Amino acid sequence: MVIHDELYETGIKQRRHMFGSAGAEDQVEHTSDLNDKLQDYVTRTCFGDIWQRPGLSVTDRSKITFAMLVATGKTHEMGVHARGALANGVSPVELREIALHAVLYCGIPSANEGLRILEEVFAERKVSPELDGESTR
Template identity: 60%
Template sequence: MIKDSQYDAGLELRRHMFGAAGAEDQVENTTDLNDKMQEVVTRYCFGDIWQREGLDRKTRSLVTLAMLVATGRSHEIRIHLRGGIANGLTEEEIRELMLHSFLYCGIPAAMDGFRAAEEILAESRETANA
C-alpha cells in the first residue's frame, strides 16, 4: 500500500465519518485479495474526491446516499447514513431524501432506504442517549 499525505487525509476522514471500525479496522484487516481496494478507497475516494472544494461534506453525503438508494446498495446505504450523520445530516434531511427518492428511483428502492434509515437513526439515538 502507498501511504502518503493523501492516504493519511483519507484515513482521517474515514475515521471522522465511520469511526475506527470504518477506518483503521478496515485497513488493518486487509488481505492479499482486498488490500489494493482498501488503498483505492482510502486514497482516492476519501483522500481525494471527498476532500475537493465545491461541495461540503454534508452535501457529498446527501449526493452519495441518493446514488446508493438509486443503485439499491443497502449495505453501503447503512454505512453512509452513519457517515452522513457524522457530517451533520439531520433526521429530517434523511427522511426528505428517502421520500424524494421514490419519485426518481421507485418505491422499492425508497423503501430499502427508509428501512436502512430507521435502523441507523435508531442506533444513532441510542448512542446519543447512552
C-alpha cells in the same frame, strides 16, 4: 503494505471522522491480498482526493452519496453512508427527505429500502423516529 503519504493520511482522517476506527484503521489494517487494493483505493482516491475537492461540502457529498446508494439499491452501503452522513452533519430529517424524494425518480421499492435502512441506523444511534412531528399533524 500500507504507504503513509498525504492522500492516505487525509483519506484515513476522513474515514475515521465518518465511520470511526472500525471504518478507518480497522478496515485498512486488516486487509488481505483479496481486498488490499480496494481498501487502498477507497482511502486514497475516494476519501483522500474526491471527498476533499472544493466544489461541494462534505455534508453535500454525504447527501448525494446516500441518494445515489438509495437509487442503486446498495443496501449495505446505504447504512454505512447514513451513519457517515450523520457524522458529517446531515440531519435525520434531511436523510428521510432524500429517501422520500427517491419515490419520484427511483420508485417505491428504492425509497422503502432507504427508509428501512434509516430506521435501523436511527434505532442504533438512538435517533427518535419522531423527527418533526409530521406524522401527528
